[in-house]
Amino acid sequence: MARAFSEIAFTPAVRAAQERQGSAKVYQKFLAPEAERADRIGPDEAAFIEARDGFYQATVSETGWPYVQFRGGPAGFLKVLDDQTIAYADFRGNRQYVSTGNLSGDDRISLILMDYPNRRRLKLFGRARLVEKDDEPGLIDRVHVEGYKARPERAVIITVEGMDWNCPSHIPARLTREELEPHLAPLKQELGRLQAENAALKQMLGAAS
Ligand SMILES: Cc1cc2nc3c(=O)[nH]c(=O)nc-3n(C[C@H](O)[C@H](O)[C@H](O)COP(=O)(O)O)c2cc1C
Known part of the structure; x- marks a missing residue:
């Protein structure tokens, strides 16, 4: 568990719940200044991210509701641009634009990436920037997977602020x-x-x- 992730996730209410449940001491050490920040995408995370064919994405609405949506595509459609940045091409879909609208008001985003066969999951927090196709066509070309039958509308560029590998408990080992x-x-x-x-x-x- 990393300090960067814990600093975001362990809010006062979360710390209070940990106190009540008796786990506060265990998690206190992840908030200590000497704990590893681990907010950079290393080779293990990069390989994992770029192998995914989908992920669950949470955004925050202006009324404070969390909104979770699944984003799917060909394996590799979620790209690592550098050790702090991931990106994907957002395809034209049902045109509700709930995530897009949410992100235009609050750039905070959280993803959970699942590898069901190997029962691994990576959670991350970040801040998203939306770049419309016509504003920076070169960027869409960079993040869109050539030949995939979908119409990219914008690039979602995410600056990662914290990551955590979750344990394999209760992950069904399902295969595509x-x-x-x-x-x-x-x-x-x-x-x-x-x-x-x-x-x-x-x-x-x-x-x-
Ligand atoms: C015609 C059509 C095509 C879609 N294509 C995709 C797709 O390629 N990938 C995907 O994850 N969802 C696809 N969807 C589902 C949602 O429209 C899509 O996830 C959309 O971005 C939802 O965003 P929102 O819930 O944030 O409004 C498609 C839906 C429709 C009606």
Whole structure:
């Protein structure tokens, strides 16, 4: 657990809850000046971020409501621009623009990135800047995944302020269709071989009777 993340997440009310529940002492050390800040994206985080094909994103509305939305795309659509910056192309969708509107009033954003098969998750806090396509076309080209069938409207550039690797507890080890395919391929092959063998045996039995 990192100091940068704890400084944002452990508000006075959170610290009070930790006190009541008896975990305050354990978490106090992550707020100590000597604790590692860990607010920079290292090679492990970068590889994890760039392998994702989706993430959950929370923004804050002007009435104070949290708003969570899933953003999906081809693996690698969430890009690491440098050790403090990640970005993605925001595609045209249902045109409600809830996240876009929220971020125009409050740039605070929180993402949770899931790796279900390996039961890993990375949480991060950041501040988002929205860059409309027409304002900086070169930027969209940089963050959009070439060939993906979606219409990018803007780039969402996130300056990361804190990160935390969450423990694997209670993460179901589910696979996407693409992740499942290499496991299914040998089974399909074996099924085909058995079906052919079965047909040949049936034919032999038919011929013998
Ligand atoms: C035609 C159409 C296309 C969509 N394409 C995407 C997409 O490529 N990726 C995605 O995460 N959501 C897609 N969505 C779902 C939402 O529209 C999208 O997540 C949108 O950005 C929601 O933003 P908001 O909830 O912040 O308003 C699509 C929806 C529609 C109706």
